[in-house]
Amino acid sequence: MIKFGGHTLVLDPDRAVHWPEQRALIVADLHFGKAAIFRQNGLPVPAGTTAGDLFKLTQLLDRTQASRLLILGDCFHGYVNDPAPMHEQLHLWRCARPRLTIDLILGNHDRRANSIPDALSITVHTAPLDLDGITFAHEPIDGAARPVICGHIHPTASLRDFDGQGVRVPCFVIEQRRMILPAFGRFTGGCAVAPNHERQLYVAAQGRVIPVPLPRRSAAWRA
Amino acid sequence: MRPPDADRFADARTKLLAHLARRGWTPFEFQLNAWNAYLAGHSGLVHAPTGSGKTLAVFGGPLIEGLAHNLTERPKPARAKTSPFTILWLTPLRALANDTTHALTAAALELGLPWSVELRTSDTSSSIRKRQKERLPTVLVTTPESLSLQLSYPDSLERMSTLRCVIVDEWHELMSTKRGVQLELGLSRLRRLNPQLRVWGLSATLGNLQESLDVLMGHDRVATAGESREGMMIHANLAKDLHISTMLPESAERFPWAGHLGIRMVDPVIAELDKPGSALVFCNTRSHTEHWFKSILSRRPEWLGEVAIHHGSLDRKIRLEVEHLLRDGKLRAVVCTSSLDLGVDFSAVDRVIQIGSPKGVGRLMQRAGRSGHRPGEASVAVCVPTHSFELVEFSAARHGIELKLIESRPPLRKPLDVLVQHAVTIAAGGGFDGDALFDEVRSTHAFAELTREEWGWVLDFVARGGPTLTAYPRFARVVLDAASGRWSIASAQFARQHRLGIGTIVSDGMISLIQSNGRKLGSMEESFITRLKPGDKFIFAGRNLELISVHQMTARVRPAKTRSGVIAQWMGARFPMSTHLADRVRHRLDEARRRVFADAEMRRVAPLLAIQSRWSSIPSPDELLIESIATHEGGHHFLFPFLGRLVHEGLGAVVAHRIHLKHDVPVTATLTDYGIELHSPELITIDEAEWRRLLSPDELVETLLACLNAGELTKRQFREIARVAGLIVPNQPGQPRSNRQLQASSELFYEVFSEFDPANLLIEQARREVLEQQLEINRLKAALQQFAGQQLLLKSPPRLTPMAFPLWAQRISSQTVRVENASQRIERMLKRLEAAAVDDDDSSTSHD
Structure with a gap:
């Protein structure tokens, strides 16, 4: 649980943010259709990544009892030649929770993707969305009037082990006036981000969220 | 009466001999033997050191054939076309290809043959490529990758139908690699084109020459029911004088105990380069060539233009320039990597300087052989240590050469990633019949044991992503035409994309x-x-x-x-030291233990070995030395089995896993050619009885499976497989933006396959490669059984010993093995973060 922009937000280990006050669940960078795009381009990727992501989303919604889903861009990876199966899959999922409100703030990938069927009832925002003093955007905005929550970067933290080797784990990036969410999608890569005095990282893995301490003068394992 | 045909061949032979005589050359017996074998229709392998005329040995036959052919034909008008495509010359290195093209062109020209000789590599200009697409030259000099590329074009076989002879240069370099397998597959294709095809390999000395001949020949399953083709082995049997010496540092104790630059030796190296004549300065990595080049020029700025640098990442124009200058004898020295390792015939090279360990007996011998190409001259190599222990390695390598203990290179078996790539290549190159290609592929040594099930999986994988039940939706790289029964590439775009990725050399973007x-x-x-x-x-x-x-x-x-x-730095893998050389090192150390110092190198390193004895011990062949020591980084156990890095990889994994299991602590194994470092956050006390259990051959299979299931080793191995099997779209300079959305790392593929398609045979192949290359059970069992018969020498030295220091210092750059799986590892690190977070809270409370 953290304070951000004057509100209490919960960082969820399943790479989402829960805003209890608004009964909202916030995720970023789902990249639906990425595996399909790989396949249509002759790269063999097994099916199942979309279903896996939807299952995780269902669990999150059940756990948080959120009534609103806010997607901070890159819901879709790009243009799929035959989007019908993917849209059908999403539609089935959507029908099971008709009262859920879904907002999508368009990301750079969404802009190249197939148009979103009306049946999915997703409210699409082409610009950042302001909500109770917080701006929700896809890409990090510099010098915004209000605190910003966004995605796009797919941040990961590199944790150094005692032997000097690093392991990369998805993380939330929290600065004074900006929060960046880890990518939600299963079939996505990551970009290493380093913590500093203005930038706190929280790794999300194995069912918990833990702050990453700043590297100290001695990098020894037991320090 | 002799048939007219034989007369023609006799005349042609006379003509070639007369031509050679005019230049003052008399062919050696092995060259004549090779010509005869070729003309009698045989294939085979010529085993000869570089600079001994192996080119003439394999090219003489085709030249005689060409001359004989030419004698029968009426003189052509001046503008007549050159002879059709007849000879394919395959070479592993582009540098070599240039040189070979020059040599072959000159030979054909001097004999008045209407032959065209052309080069085709990834460096070839598009105008030449276009011309070659119209008509191939008489002799095509190319690389295995370019041959595969040729085969990926629909009319390739038609254009190659006149091929009679394939020559594989430096076969020993290719044989035990995936490039070699790619070449075997290419040959199987060409043999189908012409069953009378003659294939000749050229090889330097190997421990397993006969096997290397068998691999090159393949098996003719159709004609002779699985019998190996007869191949002729032709030995040069030429003894060349080798002079190998070492630049000795003034004092071994005060010389670095570890490290890898050796720049301290730059002044003696400059003194050596000051002598008349030109030298090749071999470094083990590209970064080292940059370091040495810079150091030499900063000491001798006036040598700018006389000293050049050459490595595989330089633009081809720069490399070609350097090769030309070297050939013309205009350079004092070239600082290079293995980019100039192979048979480039630089007769201008007078001596070779080897910086750092050559890592193998055979490699030092070959590098030395790069010098003294003129008849009657000796090959001269001067070895330069980068740290004290390399004095032992140089002494050991020379001893190995004296005893003719040359390494073997084992051929690879069934790398399915290469087969997946080949299947798509052939699908793009006009398509194939599934059964016919199965037979063809099985005629190679690498895939002789391929089962129908495995072949079926390969077809399913390229066509549907997997067997019908787990097929990937709407995926099709290769499609089966139901009417004709032929498999072919699904689209022209996929063919283009595939061609960009042909090859088996994996490099970072x-x-x-x-x-x-x-x-x-x-x-x-x-x-x-x-x-x-x-x-x-x-x-x-x-x-x-x-x-x-x-x-x-x-x-x-x-x-x-x-x-x-x-x-500049590159990630390139380092050569592991061969077990032969490691064995010789051990032998030298044992002599030193008995106060026998065989040569100048060993005498110079003696004081350092005395320190080793004083602080710890020098192990005899029936002792296994284990040093345990705590530093500010945690606990370290150093084991010195001297079995070479490949064996140490498996041993390190096994022992680290057992310690991890027993003590529930993370253990990282670092390997070098001498030993294994087991590093953990705290020093774990292990007594002799426990070491015996940790090193026991009992329950080895269980331990290996557990190591394998931890997954880290497999994931690493999968990186190369993903690239070769065409899962990773290669980065191309100036690529269109649309390709960017197809970027995914091999780790991501590994995770997605493991979770959603665990039966994928490429994952299985990664496991198999780990088992064969790192955790090979027979080799590990033999090593562990050897320990059982050895005394354990447990020492707790006061500080890092001369033998342990290189292991400790080099672990950043050398290979490590971790035995936890990813989630265990993350779990442990999360716990650490949590503890740190609690500490922070405590301290912040106390401030309040």
């Missing part, structure tokens, strides 16, 4: 380096460039450069005004 005036300098790994900001200075190709910008896989640079800058 490459960024081209271009100067502001448009001059190409070469390529760098993405991981190095991304660490630099515009304005940063670095050294590449011996030049001081400043980074201007990086855009779409191209980095723009300009000459830097200042001389300071970081030296």
Whole structure:
């Protein structure tokens, strides 16, 4: 649980943010259709990544009892030649929770993707969305009037082990006036981000969220 | 009466001999034997050191055949076409290809043969490629990758139908690699084209020459029911004098105990280069060539232009320039990597300088053989240690050469990633019949044991992503035409994409380096460039450069005004030391233990070995030395089995896993050719009885499976497989943006396959490669059984000993093995973060 922009937000280990006050669940960078795009381009990727992501989303919604889903861009990876199966899959999922409100703030990938069927009832925002003093955007905005929550970067933290080797784990990036969410999608890569005095990282893995301490003068394992 | 045909061949032979006689050459017996074998229709292998006339041995036969053929034909009008495509010359290195093309062109020209000789590599210009697409030259000199590329074009076989002979140069370099397997597959295709095809290999000395001949010949399953083809082995049996000496540092104790640059020796090296004649200075990595080049020139600025640098990442124009200057004897020295390792016949080279360990007996012998090419001259190699222990290695390597203990290179079996690539290549190159290609593929040594099930999986994988039940939706790289029963590529776009990825050499994303005036300098790994900001200075190709910008896989640079800058680095794998050399090292150490010092190198290193004895011990062959010591980094156990890095990899994994299991602590094993370091956060006390259990051959299978299931080893192995099997779209300079959305790392593929398609045979192959290359059970069992018969020498030295120090110091750059699986590892690190978070809370409370 953290304070951000004057509100209490919960960082969820399943790479989402829960805003209890608004009964909202916030995720970023789902990249639906990425595996399909790989396949249509002759790269063999097994099916199942979309279903896996939807299952995780269902669990999150059940756990948080959120009534609103806010997607901070890159819901879709790009243009799929035959989007019908993917849209059908999403539609089935959507029908099971008709009262859920879904907002999508368009990301750079969404802009190249197939148009979103009306049946999915997703409210699409082409610009950042302001909500109770917080701006929700896809890409990090510099010098915004209000605190910003966004995605796009797919941040990961590199944790150094005692032997000097690093392991990369998805993380939330929290600065004074900006929060960046880890990518939600299963079939996505990551970009290493380093913590500093203005930038706190929280790794999300194995069912918990833990702050990453700043590297100290001695990098020894037991320090 | 002799048939007219025989007369023609006799005349042609006379003509060739007369031509050679005019140049003052008399063919050696092995050359005549090779000609005869070729003309009698045989295939085979010529085993000869470089510079002994092996080119003439394999090319003489085809020349005689060409001359005989030419004698029968009426004289043609002056503008007649050259002879059709007849000879394919395959070579592993582009540098070699240039040289070979020159030599073959000259031979054909001098004999008045209407032959065209042309080169085809990835460096070949598009206009020549276009011409070659119309009509292939009489002799095509190319690489295994370019041959595969040829086979990926629909009319390839038609254009190659007149082929009679394939020559594989430096076969020993290719044989135990995936490139070699790719070449075997290419040959199987060409043999189907012409069952009378003659295939000749050229090989330096190997421990398993006969096997290397068998691999090259393959099996003719159709004609002779699985019998191996008869191949002729032709030995040169020429003894060449080798003079191998070492530059001795003044004192072994005060010389670095570890490290890898050896720049301290730059003054004696300069003194050596000051002598008349020219030298090749071999370094083990590209970064080292940059370091040494810079150091030499900073001491002798007047040598600018006389000393050159050569490595695989330099632009081809720069490399060619250097090769030409060297050939013409205009250079004092070339600082190079293995880029000049192979048979380039530089008769101008008078001596070879080897910086750092050659890692193998055979490699030192071959590198030395690069010098003294003129008849009657000896080959001269001067070895330069980069740290004290290499004195032992040089002494050991020379001993190995004296005893003719040359390494074997085992051929690979069933790498399915290469087969997946080949299947798509052939599908793009006009398509195939499934059964016919199965037979063809099984005629290679690598896939002789391929089962129908495995072949079926390969077809399913390229066509549907997997067997019907787990097929990937709407995926089709290759499609089966139900009417004709032929498999072919699904689209022209896939064919283009596939051609970009042909090959089995895996490298990090490459960024081209271009100067502001448009001059190409070469390529760098993405991981190095991304660490630099515009304005940063670095050294590449011996030049001081400043980074201007990086855009779409191209980095723009300009000459830097200042001389300071970081030296370019590449990730390239290091050669592991061969077990033969490690064995000889052990032998030398045992002599030293008995106070026997065989040569100058060993006498110089003696005081250092005395320190080793005083602080710890020098193990005899029936002792296994284990040193345990605590440092500020945690606990370290050093084991010294001297079995070479490949064996140590498996042993390190097994022992680390057992310690991890027993003590529930993380253990990282670091391996070198001498020993294994087991590193953990705290020093674990282990007594002799426990070491015996940790090193026991009992329950080895269970331990190996557990190591394998931890997954880290497999994931690493999968990186190469993903690339070869065409899962990773290669980065291309200036690639269109649309390709970017197809980028995914091999780790991501590994995770997605493991979770959603665990039966994928490429994952299985990664496991198998780990089992065969790192955890090979028979080899590990033999090692562990050997320990059972040895005394354990447990020592707790006061500080890092001369033998342990290199292991400790080099672990950043050397291979490590971790035995936890990813989630265990993350779990442990999360616990640590949690503890740190609690500490922070405590301290912040106390401040309040």
